[in-house]
Amino acid sequence: MLVLGFESSCDETGVAMVQTREHGVPTLLSHALFSQIEMHQAYGGVVPELASRDHIRRVLPLTQEVLEASGRSLAEVDVVAYTRGPGLAGALLVGAGVACAMAAALGKPVLGVHHLEGHLLSPFLSEDPPEFPFVALLVSGGHTQLMRVDGVGRYEMLGESIDDAAGEAFDKSAKLMGLAYPGGPLLARMAEEGDPKAYALPRPLLHSGNLDFSFAGLKTAVLVQSQKIMAAADVAQFEDLPHGVRCDLAASTQAAIVEVLVKKSLTALKQTGMSRLVVAGGVGANRNLRAQLNAECAKRKVRVHYPEMHLCTDNGAMIAMAAAMRLQSGLQAATTHYAFDVKPRWPLDMI
Template sequence: MLVLGIESSCDETGVAMVQLQGDAVPTLLAHALHSQIEMHQAFGGVVPELASRDHIRRVLPLTRQVLNESGRTLQEVDVVAYTRGPGLAGALLVGAGVACALGAALGKPVLGVHHLEGHLLSPFLSQDPPEFPFVALLVSGGHTQLMRVDGVGRYELLGETIDDAAGEAFDKSAKLMGLAYPGGPLLSKLAESGDPKAYALPRPLLHSGNLDFSFAGLKTAVLVQSQRMLAAGGVTSFQDLPLQQQADLAASTQAAIVEVLLKKSVTALKQTGLKRLVVAGGVGANRQLREQLNAECAKRGVRVHYPELHLCTDNGAMIAMAAAMRLQSGLQQAVTDYAFDVKPRWPLHSL
């Protein structure tokens, strides 16, 4: 069975082809991705209307590219999958509309997929796929969650963010430092030459006794600290401060975020008694997070699994994979009713 997946939830257009054969882990045949980062940089963040229009321009050329690279034709596709939510409503409608139109034209069924389930199952695309059950740390954009995963569609929410997510803390802190959009990766790069202990920033909810997250207070602390640094330096722009001071604040910010993610993940492993951790989503590409998780889990005899670095961001491969695994498990059937809707807000644990 061939599954064509389309992702268009925010500012990346992704298309991929996955092959499903029996009970084996589905195989990725080809995928193509276009990022809108350059387009949105001038505005300092994603502009939803521009994002939707760009998805319209990109999705069909990317589909042709995937077909060419996979050596398959549209007529050979068995199921067309798409991101149904969560995400930007207009952006989601582009992918859903194209997928259902393709399905109707080909007479093939379609399947709407949960964006976060795509991230959650994306490590199954790696060279070292996990096995169920496991604890999952989902750190994708506006989402930070810890889940117990016993199988496809069998998700128990252990904890989640009550305000800003880890990805938002990276990006918003970076913006306060005058870094370009998207700021998270730039903050991490700047942090490489900084001292993570230079500034005492808070670790919100670290000792809360539960597995929930909160990063809004950290963002405020970064703002206050940066204002102090500007006043002490007699400058008005963060970029006018000595580079070492900039790097120190970036490193201290990253250290606070990573420590919270690390310790909450370890607590989740202790509470569940599981010995396998899956980390998925854009923040899962952070080098410091990976290094510290790997070291801590190695001491505890816990296996850690990540998606490949190029599949940490939003992509069509994770959508095609999630659809294939849902079909494989018998949990869901693709449909030939081509009327569609999207779910901009859609809790993963409601599946």
């Protein structure tokens, strides 16, 4: 079975082709991705209307690229999948509209996919796919969650962010430091040159006794610390500080976020008795997070699985894979009912 998947939940347009196998994990045949980062940088963040219009421009050329790379024709596609939510309503409607129109024209079934389930199952696209059951640390954009995963669609929420998520803490802290959008990856690169112990920043909810996350207070602490540093140096802009000082604050910020993620993940593993951890979502590409998780899990004989680096951000491959795995498991059937809606807000435990 060939599954063609579309992702358009925010500022990346992704298309991919996945083939199911009689036994084992489906195979990724090809995928194509276009990021709108350069377009949104001028505004310091994603502009929903511009994002939607750009998805319209990109989706069909990317589809053609995927078909050519896979060596398959549109007529051979068995199921068309798309991101139904969560995400920006207008952006989601582009992918949903294209997918449902294409499926209707082909007379093939269609399937709406949960964006976060796509991230959650994206490590199955790697060369070292996990096996069920496992604990999942999902760190994607505005979501930070720990889940027990016993199979496709069998998810138990263990803890989640109650305000700012880890990705937001990276991006908002970076913006306070005057870094361009998206600031999170830039902050991480600066952190590689800094001292993670230079500034004592809080580790919110680290000793809360539960597995929930809160990073809003850390963002405020970064703001206060940056103001103190600028006052001491008698400069008006954070960018005017010496490079080493800025790198130290970046490293201290990253250290606070990573420590909370690592320790909460280890607690989740201990509470569930699991010996396998899956990390997914954009923050899962953070090298410092990977290094610390690898080191701590190795001590505990825990296997850690990640998506490939280029599949950590939003992409069509994870949507096609999630659809294929749901169909393969018999958990959900695709439909030839082509009327569609989208769900900008859609909790993962409600699918």
